[in-house]
Amino acid sequence: MKLKPKDIESLANRIEAKRLALGYSYSAIARISAVNQGQVSRICRGQFKTASGNVMQICMTLGVDVKLDEPADLSRIREAVLNLWDGTSVDAERITRLLSVVNEVRRTT
Template identity: 40%
Template sequence: MKIDSKTRGKLVAAIQQRVADSGLSYSEIARAADVDVSQASRICRGQFKTVSQNVVQICKALGLKTEAPQDGLPTVNPHFQRLQNGLYKLWDQTPEDADRLFQLLIQLAEIRQATNSKGATNP
């Protein structure tokens, strides 16, 4: 989907702010979004002209809605905000604990994906 330069600029700023706030690497974001690392890096640095599926996936992984409200600014998903607040309560503020919690979340996602795949093939 094509977007005008003003809206694109706001989306790029929102993505970059969320990346900075999250402290996640491009590879971690790519894994969470199920997007190639090179694409995640390019998108997170604002090197895109249209809102492709990969841009949407990156936004979702970062908790940004891609449906722009009337003012053109992306909004934070309130459910993501709730999860982020809960995760913050678990985190002991160390990089090692951040890595452990991130790995736990990735493992939970893999279990969910495996469970959903089994459920889809075994009615």
């Protein structure tokens, strides 16, 4: 999703503030989030235009609330995932692994 310049600035500031508060280096975030260190550096400095998977992964890793206008389809996707989940941690792990595999397939095709 393409972001407005003010949204990029706001999100980048929150990401960088959280990174500093946690004392994480770019390389530490890269290891934890599985995002390339160069991408981590650019994202932390606000050099991105979309709420890409890497931006979202870094936000999740740092515990940064994205607070963006949700795309119309997001609620439909959320509902579908919640319908799959039986409420247990084990099932949450299974669904997470399944979605990771789907993401990998999408990246390679």
